[in-house]
Amino acid sequence: MPTSSRSTNLYTVEQVRRIDQAAIREGGLPGTELMQRAATAAFAALRRIWPQARTLTVIAGSGNNGGDAFLLARLAREAQWQVQLVALGERSGGDAAAARDAWIREGGRITVADMQTRLPDADVLVDGLFGTGIARAPEGVAAHLIEAMNAFRGGRLALDVPSGLDADNGTAPGPVLRADATVSFVGWKRGLFTADGVDCCGQLELDLLGIPDPVCAGIGPDCELLEAGFANVLPPRIRNVNKGRFGHVLIIGGDIGMPGSVRLAGEAALRVGAGLVSIATRAQHIGAVVGDRPELMAMAADGPQSTEAMLARASVLAVGPGLGQGAWGHALWDKALRAGLPLVLDADGLNLLARQPLPLPATTVLTPHPGEAARLLGCDTAAIQADRFAAARALASRYACVVVLKGAGSLVAAADGRIALCPFGNPGMASAGMGDVLTGVVAGLLAQGLGAWDAACLGTLVHARAGDRAAGPRPRGMIASDLFEALRDVVNGSPS
Incomplete structure (x- = not known):
């Protein structure tokens, strides 16, 4: 930092x-x-x-x-x-x-x-x-x-x-x-x-x-x-490289009726520079995921055994977007957490963790909104919002990881007590899918070699600034996919 x-x-x-x-x-x-x-x-x-x-x-x-x-x-x-x-x-x-x-x-x-x-x-x-x-x-x-x-x-x-x-x-x-x-x-x-x-x-x-x-x-x-200049923690790329140099993100989720979550997270990981992105989801969702984004590799996940080959190829996991909390989602979640790979956990991945605490990999980023944070700490949302700084630190300490507590003035907290605040973002980002995009952004940065703290800080900053660029003077009605082009600009340091 x-x-x-x-x-x-x-x-x-x-x-x-x-x-x-x-x-x-x-x-x-x-x-x-x-x-x-x-x-x-x-x-x-x-x-x-x-x-x-x-x-x-x-x-x-x-x-x-x-x-x-x-x-x-x-x-x-x-x-x-x-x-x-x-x-x-x-x-x-x-x-x-x-x-x-x-x-x-x-x-x-x-x-x-x-x-x-x-x-x-x-x-x-x-x-x-x-x-x-x-x-x-x-x-x-x-x-x-x-x-x-x-x-x-x-x-x-x-x-x-x-x-x-x-x-x-x-x-x-x-x-x-x-x-x-x-x-x-x-x-x-x-x-x-x-x-x-x-x-x-x-x-x-x-x-x-x-x-x-x-x-x-x-x-x-x-x-x-967090300042705009924080983007400099991502080193410039040399020319003699290939896609394997920039990691392989595996996104796990998208239960029946929710293919959009993994689709958004997958493209976000690509837009910030991940070399490869695979998606483990329901078989019936593969066409929806790759239909307009063929750069994503979508594979059917019928159960935990079907993900073993995918896990073996991945360098970073993003678990939770559209996962659900049923038997299918729980089985994939349990298998992913036990793989020990660098991990971003969001949405139902967090809700499952609140129900069944498991040891997390050494490199883990949790990205809760206040409601999810309340479930993880066993309190109500009002208690989280009454002292967001204390809540973020408590989450990071309890789960021994880095936490992004989303909201107005999103906070990034580490288990050692460090905390950073993102002053960017706008109310247009209070819409469906924005959290899925953040999950993909942080996973894509982990895949490129950043540690959990730097990936969470930079990911939160890039996501918020992309939201501001996409919104301009018209935040009302912005949707999550509007951020994609702006993500590419921001992560490359393009001027506003």
């Missing part, structure tokens, strides 16, 4: 607080100076995003996020903007108290919010209500203010984190601001990029507030963002 940088590091709230403390203690940066830098960065972003704006409504909470808001309001007044400020309470705490006092000293007026407060009109609204300071559902006046901010007709800028969003997990247990833009300070918070976070933040910007790298050196990130 490429070397990380602070622009791709994702932190928990506690880790960011430790960086703040280190900057104050070791970097000689007072908390008030960090607050002023945050306000300056946010106001600069506001002017860049809304260059015609000249009127501002600022919402300030009682903590440090509110302090940032008070200082931003001062900057706007100094720039001759018309500024109206609404505060959550009568007092502010810590360094925010000094920012509030400075606003009052300079003639700034404050409206203290209540349940009847209506927000004044302006070109832009600034949310400085909570930031990272809340991990529960807002209540009372705070909830009322968030609802009022969402009804605001101008632009909406969130400071650090949209109010109401859990900065660690990306969940919104109650009212949450739907921002048009969010400026994050010190480091990215991991909740901005997954679950509800992807719909709440709008345009994202990061400002490190001038904190030197050595100050952060002892505080490692919790997670890494």
